[in-house]
Amino acid sequence: MPNPIKDLYTIEDTSFDYIQEENVAVSLKQGKGLVRCNVYRPKVTSQRCPVLVTYDPYGMDLRYSK
Secondary structure, rough: OOOOOOOOEEEEOOOOEEEEEEEEEOOOOOOEEEEEEEEEEEEOOOOOOOOOOOOOOOOOOOOOOO
C-alpha cells in the first residue's frame, strides 16, 4: 500500500520583503503524479516579475556548490 500524501504546505509572509511558500504541490500534465516546489514572490502582485526555475533529482533545499 503506498504512503498517503501529506499536505506539507507552509507560507511565510511577515518576516521578509517577499512571500515564501514551501512545498507547493504542482500536478504534472502527464501522469498522475505531483511535484513539490518552493515559491518566492513579491508582496506587490500588480507588477510582473521574472521567474527562475531549477530542477534536480536530489531535493529542493540543497545548495549548489561551485
